[in-house]
Amino acid sequence: MEIKRIDQANRAFVDEFILRKWYTMEMVVHGERIDLGSADGWFASDGIASEKIASEKIAGEDGEIVGLITYRISGDEMEILSLDSLKENRGIGSRLLGEAVEEARRVGCTRVMLITTNDNLHALRFYQKRGFDMVRIYRNAVDESRKIKPEIPLIGDNGIPIKHEIEMEMKIE
Numbered sequence: 001m002e003i004k005r006i007d008q009a010n011r012a013f014v015d016e017f018i019l020r021k022w023y024t025m026e027m028v029v030h031g032e033r034i035d036l037g038s039a040d041g042w043f044a045s046d047g048i049a050s051e052k053i054a055s056e057k058i059a060g061e062d063g064e065i066v067g068l069i070t071y072r073i074s075g076d077e078m079e080i081l082s083l084d085s086l087k088e089n090r091g092i093g094s095r096l097l098g099e100a101v102e103e104a105r106r107v108g109c110t111r112v113m114l115i116t117t118n119d120n121l122h123a124l125r126f127y128q129k130r131g132f133d134m135v136r137i138y139r140n141a142v143d144e145s146r147k148i149k150p151e152i153p154l155i156g157d158n159g160i161p162i163k164h165e166i167e168m169e170m171k172i173e
């Protein structure tokens, strides 16, 4: 598995992955529209699959994308916008998160934060085990986001109604 930074050369390839996965480049968090097509980040590509896929001329030289993290920086804060792993429990999510935290440290951020939702028990577990803490809950914030993006489902992971946004953070020393 290879981790690569999103750059000009592979941007279209990453965008194609985002569209295939979410059918849109736009995400809505906290009532704000965010264009993932201009976000920085890293992707993980699977070397073994890449040979097969490249030979079928589907995905090109960057192989098959098996994970993606995107972020933005404002002042001394990094916000993780998305983190997705298509092949779970192989260390892909941890590696991508590690890249982002390392970058935050490198550029002098004092905090890395992200928003997840109340239904995503897996993400709450994943981030807490990796040094993130819950710092704020925005009650019923997903109702606001749904006004902008009605396709956000009412029921999420584990059959739990999606209602609240939970802010998690890691302080960088």
Ligand SMILES: CC(C)(COP(=O)(O)OP(=O)(O)OC[C@H]1O[C@@H](n2cnc3c(N)ncnc32)[C@H](O)[C@@H]1OP(=O)(O)O)[C@@H](O)C(=O)NCCC(=O)NCCS
Residues within 6 Å of the ligand: 081, 082, 083, 084, 085, 086, 087, 088, 089, 090, 091, 092, 093, 094, 095, 114, 115, 116, 120, 122, 123, 125, 126, 129
């Ligand atoms: C949350 C998410 C990104 C985790 O990605 P992942 O690739 O499964 O993450 P990892 O493989 O690094 O870690 C998952 C578990 O696998 C374990 N693991 C890692 N490498 C492993 C290996 N080689 N063999 C066995 N287990 C392994 C890890 O220890 C970890 O367990 P833990 O959380 O109990 O410590 C992924 O589940 C996902 O995409 N979820 C849907 C989208 C989402 O919710 N994103 C986050 C909200 S912003």
